[in-house]
Amino acid sequence: MKALIFSILVMVTFGEDSYGQLKNSDLNNTISSQNKLIVYGSDTCHYCIDTKAYLKERNVDFIYYDVDVNLLKQREMILKLQKAGISLDNLSLPVVDLGEKLVMNGANFENFLKKLN
Numbered sequence: 001m002k003a004l005i006f007s008i009l010v011m012v013t014f015g016e017d018s019y020g021q022l023k024n025s026d027l028n029n030t031i032s033s034q035n036k037l038i039v040y041g042s043d044t045c046h047y048c049i050d051t052k053a054y055l056k057e058r059n060v061d062f063i064y065y066d067v068d069v070n071l072l073k074q075r076e077m078i079l080k081l082q083k084a085g086i087s088l089d090n091l092s093l094p095v096v097d098l099g100e101k102l103v104m105n106g107a108n109f110e111n112f113l114k115k116l117n
Contacts, residue, residue, distance in 0.1 A: 036061045036063050037060060037063070037096060037097065037098060037099075038065070038097040039051060039065070040067050040073060040074070040076075040093065040094060040097070041093045041094035042066055042068045045093045047092075047094060047105050048094045050109070051096070051112075051116075054116070055116065077095055081095065081102060086104065091104070093105060096115075096116060103115045103116065
């Protein structure tokens with residue numbers, strides 16, 4: 001009985017350390033990504049490719065997530081859009097998280113790019 005209790009305590013102790021480290025690393029990733037633009041797009045979308053090129057030409061730091069491949073980031077993007085009250089009916093890539101607001105490509109791509117400055 002003592003051995004069972006001891007093993008449970010050991011598992012709980014080491015389990016909390018492991019989970020704590022994961023949470024700290026997630027927090028660090030979130031803090032570092034808050035300083036950069038986040039671009040949600042697809043490598044098969046020419047607007048997404050042009051947006052990445054536009055940002056690189058202007059030496060803008062950004063993080064790019066291909067939402068066709070990374071389903072967790074796709075879900076993250078959808079949750080951010082829903083939280084911002086943006087309808088998913090006419091979802092158009094790329095979606096850019098500027099920190100304080102989300103910008104989505106619309107009818108005029110040139111106007112979309114101007115919003116990124």
